[in-house]
Amino acid sequence: MRTDSSPGTLPAREHLPAGDAGTPVLDVVIPVYNEEKDLQPCVLRLHDHLKRTFPYAFRITIADNASTDTTPQVSRRLEAEIPEVKAFRLEQKGRGRALRTVWSASDAPILAYMDVDLSTDLNALLPLVAPLISGHSDLAIGSRLSRSSRVVRGAKRELISRTYNLILRGSLQARFSDAQCGFKAIRRDVAQVLLPLIEDTGWFFDTEMLVLAERAGLRIHEVPVDWVDDPNSTVHIVRTATDDLKGVWRVGRALATGSLSLDRLTRPFGDDPRDREIKDVPRGLARQLVGFCVVGGLSTLFYLLLYSGFRVFTGSQIANALALLVSAIANTAANRRLTFGVRGRGGAVRHQAQGLVVFGIGLALTSGSLAALNAASSDPGHSTELAVLIAANLAATVLRFLLFRAWVFPDRRDADATVGAPYSPAHTSAHASAHTPVHTPSSPAYSTVGAGSMAQPGHHGPLPQRPVTRSAPHHPFDATQFRAGEAADGSWRDATMRLQPVRPHDTDSRDLR
Numbered sequence: 001m002r003t004d005s006s007p008g009t010l011p012a013r014e015h016l017p018a019g020d021a022g023t024p025v026l027d028v029v030i031p032v033y034n035e036e037k038d039l040q041p042c043v044l045r046l047h048d049h050l051k052r053t054f055p056y057a058f059r060i061t062i063a064d065n066a067s068t069d070t071t072p073q074v075s076r077r078l079e080a081e082i083p084e085v086k087a088f089r090l091e092q093k094g095r096g097r098a099l100r101t102v103w104s105a106s107d108a109p110i111l112a113y114m115d116v117d118l119s120t121d122l123n124a125l126l127p128l129v130a131p132l133i134s135g136h137s138d139l140a141i142g143s144r145l146s147r148s149s150r151v152v153r154g155a156k157r158e159l160i161s162r163t164y165n166l167i168l169r170g171s172l173q174a175r176f177s178d179a180q181c182g183f184k185a186i187r188r189d190v191a192q193v194l195l196p197l198i199e200d201t202g203w204f205f206d207t208e209m210l211v212l213a214e215r216a217g218l219r220i221h222e223v224p225v226d227w228v229d230d231p232n233s234t235v236h237i238v239r240t241a242t243d244d245l246k247g248v249w250r251v252g253r254a255l256a257t258g259s260l261s262l263d264r265l266t267r268p269f270g271d272d273p274r275d276r277e278i279k280d281v282p283r284g285l286a287r288q289l290v291g292f293c294v295v296g297g298l299s300t301l302f303y304l305l306l307y308s309g310f311r312v313f314t315g316s317q318i319a320n321a322l323a324l325l326v327s328a329i330a331n332t333a334a335n336r337r338l339t340f341g342v343r344g345r346g347g348a349v350r351h352q353a354q355g356l357v358v359f360g361i362g363l364a365l366t367s368g369s370l371a372a373l374n375a376a377s378s379d380p381g382h383s384t385e386l387a388v389l390i391a392a393n394l395a396a397t398v399l400r401f402l403l404f405r406a407w408v409f410p411d412r413r414d415a416d417a418t419v420g421a422p423y424s425p426a427h428t429s430a431h432a433s434a435h436t437p438v439h440t441p442s443s444p445a446y447s448t449v450g451a452g453s454m455a456q457p458g459h460h461g462p463l464p465q466r467p468v469t470r471s472a473p474h475h476p477f478d479a480t481q482f483r484a485g486e487a488a489d490g491s492w493r494d495a496t497m498r499l500q501p502v503r504p505h506d507t508d509s510r511d512l513r
Helices: 039-053 071-081 095-105 122-134 155-172 188-197 205-215 237-257 285-311 316-339 348-376 382-408 412-416 425-435
Strands: 026-032 058-065 085-090 110-114 139-143 150-152 183-187 220-224 226-228 481-483 496-498
Touching: 026 039, 026 095, 039 058, 039 071, 039 122, 058 071, 058 095, 071 085, 085 095, 095 188, 095 205, 110 122, 110 188, 122 139, 122 183, 122 220, 139 205, 155 205, 155 237, 183 188, 188 205, 205 220, 205 237, 285 316, 285 382, 316 348, 316 382, 348 382
Parallel strands: 026 058, 026 110, 058 085, 139 220, 150 226
Antiparallel strands: 110 183, 139 183, 481 496
C-alpha cells in the first residue's frame, strides 16, 4: 500500500456556479476493451441523452485500454464526427489503469465513468453528478442493491454481487451498498488526492477507491439505479472474484497496520460540522462513549472470566491483580484503535505504559473494595465477591474513560495547537488550510474564464454551460502534454509539462492486467 505524500489537503466543498468558461463540467469516461460492436451505439445514445438533459457542457472520453480489434478506429471516427467525444488510447489492459490515467489528466471538475454496455438507465446520470456539483458530496455511486432499484439479472450474478458486498461489510466495515456497479462519479479535486493512494489497476479499483474514501471521512452519495444485465459480458467472473479477494486482504491489512495514512485527506476545519468548535460539546464525545462502553463491557466479561479462572489456583487479591493486568492491556489496545481512532504502532508503548498507570488506579480501587469486604465478613461468598468487584469496576470504568480521553489519548487536534509544540511542515500546512483558502488548479476556487485570463484569488470561477456554437476544442488528452502548474511568481499561466505515467509500473510491458 502506498504511503507517499498526496498532492495536498482537500479544499472545502462548495457549490460550483454555472456560467460559460469554455471547460466541460462533466467528463464521462467509457473504458473499453475490444468493444467494436457496442462502442458506437453506446456513445451515440449517451451523447444524445446528455444533449437533451444535461444543463452544462460535457465531454465523453473513450478510454481504450489495449484493444486488439477495430475499437481504436471506431473511437477515432467518433472523435472526428462529434465535437464532445474524445478518444484516448492506452497500451495496457486494466479498467482501473484507464480510469486513473484519464481522470488524472482531465480538466473537468466532475469526473464519471460508466460501462460500455449502458446496463444502467441513463436517467440516473444527472442525479448521480448533481450532489457533486452542489458541493454536498465527494463521490457518487449507482446502487443496484437499494430497495428502490430495479434490476434484471441472473441468479448467479445476483448471488456473487451480494456475497461480495457482504464480504466488504464484514472485513472492511464498508457502509456503501454496491461496490462494483459500473456507474460512478467523483469531484476532480478529490480524485487528485485520492488516486495516488490506489494501487489496483483492474476491477478492484472501484472498491479500493470507495473504501479509502469512506475511511478518510469523505461523503459518498448513492443513487438507486435501474439496471439490466448484459448477457454478452466478457468479464471473467472467477478471475475477477479472485483478484477482488486479494485486494480486500491487501487493503484490510494496510488499514489494520496503519501503513496507509488517510489523515491527509481530511478536509479543512469547518467543512465537516463534527470538526467545529461548539461550546460545552466536546468533539467526538458521543462516539467515544459508545466505543468505550462496548469495549468496557467486553473487557469486564473478559476480566470476570480471568478472575474466575485464576481464583481456582490462588487467593482473591492475586487473582484480581492478574485478571486486571491482562484485561487492562487488552482494554488499552482496543480503546486505542476502536474508541480513539489511533492507528499504527507509533506511541503504542507509551500508551500501554499510561494504561498501566490507569490500571494501577483501578487495582487500588478494586483491591480496596475487596479488603473492605474481607474486613466486614471473615468468609464472604464467591457471588458476593463478584458483586463487589462489579460495582468497583463500574466506578473504575468512569475514571478510566476520563483519564484515557484527557491524558492517554488526548484529541490530536488540541495537542497540535498546544503552544510550544515542535514544528512540522505537515502541521503548518494543515493549520494554514484551516484558516486560509487554498487555491489550486483542481480546487473550486480556480477556473479559466477565457483565453489568456488570470484567475483571481478568492473568486470562484463559474461552471460552463454548453455553448451554442461549437468549434474544434483543445484536446485535453494530448499524448504528450497537458495543462499544469503554478508559475514561480505565484500567478497561473499557460504552462505545459510532459505527461508522465500516473504510476511507474503502468508502463511495465510485463503487467498484463
